[in-house]
Amino acid sequence: MSTPEVRPFEDADWPGVWEIISEVITARETFPYDPAMEPAAARAMWVEQPPGLTVVASSGGAVLGTAKMGPNRGGPGAHVATASFMVASAARGRGVGGALSRFAVDWARRNGYAAMQFNAVVETNTVAVDLYRRLGFQIIGTVPRSFEHPAHGRVGLHLMHLEF
């Protein structure tokens, strides 16, 4: 498979993006989001307004993954970025998450952020944890038993951080 293209989200991408969000939140394995979230609420949550950005990873017209990025907090905390990534289950293991996360880190650097942090990385999501480590992220701490995993019970959420 060719390397997916990462580009800004457009309205026409929404059905493909919603399909991924719906799949991810229903699985309840990687995101602390309400699995009953309606499409309109999901769109308001996922599609960022400036200074944030939402992108898709696409290949041959198909949406394989999506990411959103922007300031993690407001005012005195707005110099630290955050980002979230989702990949369609059928497209996993093909470098889509890697392409999206590299894009987000580069975007944050280019836009003058001092660091990026991920607030809630499920500790059993080792594909994501390992990917972020390879990008240079470190685990600042882990909130124990803060994520109810359908197979593993209550597992920890890592706070991960990369200073530029």
Place this chain on the structure above:
Amino acid sequence: MSTPEVRPFEDADWPGVWEIISEVITARETFPYDPAMEPAAARAMWVEQPPGLTVVASSGGAVLGTAKMGPNRGGPGAHVATASFMVASAARGRGVGGALSRFAVDWARRNGYAAMQFNAVVETNTVAVDLYRRLGFQIIGTVPRSFEHPAHGRVGLHLMHLEF
């Protein structure tokens, strides 16, 4: 001064609550909120809908402080609560923050949450850090240089946690 009463927020409290929020966000010392936030956005942010709750600490009709509390995350993360507290500068040192934080912890326990966490406690806000420690909270980790303090420069934000 008598112990302040902590009770649910009512519409008539808004002018007093906004005065406190405005004072706190303009100072830029304790909250990573946009100091230019407008009252309508502040109200939407601060006044929680169920299952969350917003309260005020009042004494003799004056609003001395305010708190909001609710689930920290959605779906698989909704069993952990969070809360935020603001006290009017003229009312500090009188136990208002203590009354509000004890109320929030009791509220979370009563409502079946498994834990409470504070996502962004400014490390130079030692009054708050010490208060939370006395309530049993521990620092899970500190994101360095993630809060731009007007006097101290970029200081850390603690992630603090109390399991019930």
